[in-house]
Amino acid sequence: MTEKQNNWMANVHELFGGDCKIFTSNKSGGVYQLHVWVKDEGKMYRKSLRTKHLETALEKGKDEYINITARVNQGKKIFSDDVTTVAKRFLDWKNADVKSGTIVKGRLTTITTHIKHMLSYLHGDMKVSDIHKGTFLGYYNWRREGNSTVNEDTIRQEYSTIRMFIKYCHREGFTEVSADKIEIRKFDRGKLQTNVRRDTFTEEEWERLYKGMRSFCAKKNCKGEKEYYERQIFRNYILALANTGMRTGELEQLQWRDIIDYRKTDDYGKTKEVVFLQVRAETSKVRKDRRLFCRDSSCLRRTEEISIHRDLDDLIFADYHGTRLSGRKKKAFWEQILDFCHIGTRDRNITYYSLRHFYVTQRWKGGVKLRDIANSCGTSIHQLEKTYYHLDEETLLETALKDERRGKKKKKAMLQ
Known part of the structure; x- marks a missing residue:
């Protein structure tokens, strides 16, 4: 330990080869100060040791220096940024x-x-x-x-x-x-699930929505050719969300080359066309490829007929200029549609992402296995169980009442 003097420092004591200085100044009133040069950051660390007693100041100074050195060796910053x-x-x-x-x-x-x-x-x-x-x-x-x-x-x-x-x-x-x-x-987990249940569509609202969009997108209700075109694209985008359960970002990045094929299938005695699609890993939130079916081909068939951007690498649901519909434009169309279809949003957060909730809800109620829904939606069974556990309760109730609903002799209710 050495002792030095200069113009404004007094009682200077150097520790650890001069890397740490303990001193008083002409403005400190006899209270010892600490200076440590932090080489890695090119700055001087300054701190009042809050004591006028030399031995106490030296002990505090040693502890501070050791702490600073340890943090630097661990790669931690001494000086904080905003x-x-x-x-x-x-x-x-x-x-x-x-x-x-x-x-x-x-x-x-x-x-x-x-x-x-x-x-x-x-x-x-x-x-x-x-x-x-x-x-x-x-x-x-x-x-x-x-x-x-x-x-x-x-x-x-x-x-x-x-x-x-x-x-x-x-x-x-x-x-x-x-x-x-x-x-x-x-x-409150229960409250979060209540929000999910509330922030989606009832079956009656969904019917009003898809029927009302036909009139909303009619040429007579559009200001010009561009608006008519983009309303039609947005309408089919909404229908595709409800029929695939895809995330909005995945669907918006879907290209024509992602359509694998169209398939005819039997739907309770009626022939129905579905679409086999792929979601590329680079467009998926979970960074995994997956394949799924769109339950109704009409939204993609219509888009195929009206689209002016049909190269394999073009976006399917592109705006008039071939790029993704802007968030501002989608929000405006969506709010206009809800108003047009008289779907109330008070105390509800109804967005087009709610259509993914609607898809999961309808598939679960339709008896589709949870694993199959998870695979189609690109999520986990655990996540579905967390988010939609209220549906499981509804399924249990449905099971409990099945005999009654089949017209069998009713027994005295167990519920009071």
């Missing part, structure tokens, strides 16, 4: 996943939206190191106050992205808090 800067690095990292094919572009768009909400909540200049385990406890109420229509499932997905971001920050050494330590609002 959350906006780190969020940009995080999104760049996720964009690399898109390029490598690990996730689809649509998934990155969703993650980016979630991160924007997170930054608004945290304020962009907040340091990542200031995030603690209770930072996001107020996130749920903040989201609901800013947008009363946002549902719990959306916020739950945003929490998932936030934890992914914290995991990245912890791995890169930006924070000491690990993702599993972040406290979030607990969600």
Whole structure:
């Protein structure tokens, strides 16, 4: 240990070969300060040791230096960046996943939206190191106050992205808090399932929808040729969602070459045409190829007849210019259709993604095996059981009442 003096430092003590300095200054009032040069980051770490006693300051200084050295050796950052800067690095990292094919572009768009909400909540200049385990406890109420229509499932997905971001920050050494330590609002599973049941169509609403779309897309109700064309494309897109159970992003990236063939099949004595399709891994959320049937070929046959983009690599449900229908345009068409068909959305989050819920619901009620539904939809049995367990309860009730519904002699009800 050596002792040195300079113009503004007093009582300077160098530890660990001069890498750590303990000193007082002409403005510290005799309170010892700590300086440690962090070579990897090219910055000076400064901290008040909050003591005027030399021996105590030396012990504290040694502990701080050892802690700093240990963190540097573990690859952790000593100086924290603001959350906006780190969020940009995080999104760049996720964009690399898109390029490598690990996730689809649509998934990155969703993650980016979630991160924007997170930054608004945290304020962009907040340091990542200031995030603690209770930072996001107020996130749920903040989201609901800013947008009363946002549902719990959306916020739950945003929490998932936030934890992914914290995991990245912890791995890169930006924070000491690990993702599993972040406290979030607990969600009522029963309420989430109620939302799924509420945020889909009844059979009566679905009938109103597919019949009403015929008039909505009629030429007399369109302003011009382009709108007429795109309304027809959107109508068939909606019907395809309901007849395949595909994710919106998968269907929007479906190309003509993804139609394997059209097949005739017997449907209770009537001949019916279905379509055999493939979903390519690069367009799938789970990054796996799969094959499935569209239960009714008419939506694809009609699109084939009217489409002006018919090359094998062209998108099936493309807009007038051959690109994917924009989110703004789809949202506008969808809201107009619901209004046209008099389908209420108050206290419900009815979107075109609800058609995937509708597909699963109808197939399950129709007696299709859960494994077959999962394979067709590109998901897991576990995920279906979690999301649609209320249907299992309905199936149990149906089983309990089967004898009565077949017209057999009714027994005294067991339910009180």
